Amino acid sequence: MPEIAVRKYAVTVEEIHHEGGPAAAVPLKRGAALAVIANPYAGRYVEDIQGFMDDLKPFGLAMAQRLLAAMGGDAKAIQGYGKGAIVGAAGELEHGALWHVPGGYAMRELLGDAKAIVPSTKKVGGPGTRLDIPVTHINASYVRSHFDAFEIGITDAPKADELLFALVMTTGSRIHARVGGLKASEIKGEDGLR
Template identity: 75%
Template sequence: ADRLIAALGGDIKQIDGYGKGAIVGSAGELEHGALWHVPGGYAMRERLGDAKAIVPSAKKVGAFGSKLDVPLGHINAAYVRSHFDAMEVGISDGPRPDEILFCLAMTCGPRVHNRMGGLAADDIKAWDGLR
């Protein structure tokens, strides 16, 4: 998480979206990827100043070259639709059967030209992770 924050300029106030994911090699189980939820999500939320929203996630079992669409959402309110997005992640020579690819993703800003309506980031009021 710290390296990702640094790659995005180091100012956590600029980061307002995130997601996580895992691709488990074919000798593993989907639950091996589920183990990533706590260390991946909570570490990111902590580093971003106790972000309120749950970290969207995806996982699957896959072979060499598998891709995963990592879901993205706003860090403080899950209903901020302008930040609903995804990032495709994968590696050409992995995961091998006994490997797991773990991924964290962060964003600075909403989708370009978003026009979905709904709750705007500037209108977050409840600070409950949802609205």
Template identity: 70%
Template sequence: MAEISVRKFVTVVDEVLHEFGPPPPESRLRGAVMAVIENPFAGRYVEDIQPFMEDLRPLGLEMANRLVKALGGSVESIEGYGKGAIVGASGELEHAALWHNPGGYAMREVLGDAKAIVPSTKKVGGLGARIDIPVTHINASYVRSHFDAMELGIPDAPRANEMVVLLVMTTGPRVHNRAGGLKASEIKGEDGLR
């Protein structure tokens, strides 16, 4: 198992009080944790890259725990999540795809019984590249009130030989959601969709 070389962690928390409407009883938090890591495949083609997913698992768990702590420390308050990765210019999109499994399963493990697939995105980008991380409800992907996204990036990352791996969590729906659809209170929890 290879050791992951982390250059830095960046944590961001947005507290959303309102969006042109009346303030809700409680503000909503949207948080992200990003890790800038060395890409062991940068600059060359490697056929068998799947073992790196296992190497990333401890980092995923550490990041998920950091994010829960940044959002108040209670897994019960987390209602939405998403993930993504930006790979530097000497890497390939498939390297970013290796984060899907360890990032998603880490959040589901830390949150306990989350049933929905963790939405994700990935890209190749240079220094300061930004990425929109999609967010859905942790137990039912069809809950429209929790469809959200965070635009994220780090000014000095990723360098050509690096990757930025990202996790996002939220403590509730969009502040003034009124687009209808399945409500969180109506989740059946059978398949991660409804």
């Protein structure tokens, strides 16, 4: 299988105290870890690409650990997550789909067997392309207070023959969440939805 050739990493963490209303008792942290790697399939169609997904699994776990460390290191503090990929122009959208298992399962494992599916998005784009990564609660996708998105991107990535992979974590609901729905305190934990 192809070797993972990393060009760069980036990690960013926001600390949100308020969104125009009263300051939160505990600020919300939202963070993203990004990696830009060579796309081993750029410029050509390859039928069997699934093996690279297995190669990416340790890489996904290392990225999740990097992000968790930047968020303070406490897996129990993480309440939301998401993932995404931007494929350079010489690749195809399916190359971004290779991130589903390595990115998603890595975060679920690291966060104590989280129940909810990790929401995801992907697209093809050039350097500077931005991507809004959806975020949901780690144990119940229907917790409305945790519906969010985190915009990611790197000025010089991805180049045509690269992939940009991203993971996102949050420590809570949107600041001032107040539109009803299932609350985190009401999660039953049966199916990853409620």
